[in-house]
Amino acid sequence: MYILKNIFIIILCVLFVSACNNGQEQRELSLIETDTPPVAHTLNMKETVGNLDSCASSRLKILFTGDVLFDRGVRKWIERKGVEWLFEGVKDEFHRADAVVINLECPLTDTISAINKKYIFRAEAKWAKDLKKVGVTHAAMSNNHTNDQGRRGLQATNHHLLKAGIVPIGYGMNTQEQVRPAIIEKDGIRVAVFNSVAFPLENWMHLENRPGICQLNPRSLSKEIKKYKSENKNTFIVVVLHWGIEFQSLPTRMQRGDAHLLAESGADVIIGHHPHVLQPVDTINHTPVYYSIGNFVFDQSPSIARKSVIASVEFSKNGVAASDIIPITIEQCRPIRGNRVIIEN
DSSP: OHHHHHHHHHHHHHHHHHHHHHHHHHHHHHHHSSSSOOGGGGGGTOEEOOSSOTTSOSOEEEEEEEEEOOSTHHHHHHHHHOHHHHTTTTHHHHHHSSEEEEEEOSOBOSOOOOOSSSSOOOBOTTHHHHHHHTTOOEEEOOSSSTTTTHHHHHHHHHHHHHHHTOEEESEESSHHHHHOOEEEEETTEEEEEEEEEOSOOTTOOOOTTSSEEOOOOHHHHHHHHHHHHHHOTTEEEEEEEEOSOTTOSSOOHHHHHHHHHHHHHTOSEEEEESSSSBOOEEEETTEEEESOBOEEEOOOOSGGGGEEEEEEEEEETTEEEEEEEEEEEEETTEEEEOOOEEEOO
């Protein structure tokens, strides 16, 4: 009788946990089955941020990082130490900036709906709140991994970022929304941040009026920038591109040509990632071009993949006032800060 009673209690516990898990899955599925985004989605169009007193400076400082992955080897560290531990070496720098834009290299979703591809990532939805705590304000979503859990995963990622107070860039229900820049403002200084992935995605097709990310190539994107600049003459433009060839230390000839085209179209700063390694920083007609700023939170072991930089850009009312790089070494999957290097424009 004692054994039967214990078995009965165990069965009840299993059923209770199962019901809770099913309820969580249904809640997430219900939130992403609608094509109507949360009210906070308007932050995609206009977001005013400021970790500093807006009267303290006449400059707007934005930090840009490379790839942030919360799966595979990084997941093991998160489960042991937590997300905030990963950013201990840079969070003070983050909080001193007015905005921090990361490249989010994985979907944030509790729903598993993987597409068929070689490398598939997924991070827990609750980790979005931890990103906000360490100072992240914006997440670039146009890359080759935020779609790893399909369109539902994309919708869920957008939702969880917004709920945490982080602005997604490059995501939308149609091309018009996907190409729409995030606006960062302070003391009358206005910056528009565009985000696109510049190469075809594995086993993925862009569908109009369906959840997706911006997949405009640099030529098409340059037309959008030129149009936007003509209508917003007092707004400075940053282009965040996922482009290039993995583990190559130099940009391709096509990338260099595309950078010239984007600069001529009105881009004031160009930030690149995807190669997982550092590439040169160039200046084209006073436009800083960071071809690849490397990884940031990542688990790759080659030494060249563990060298990275944070691109630090300051804007005044006259344009780019300063552009620096903050060297980063990745140890135990987390970024460790080095000494700042000033780039001469």
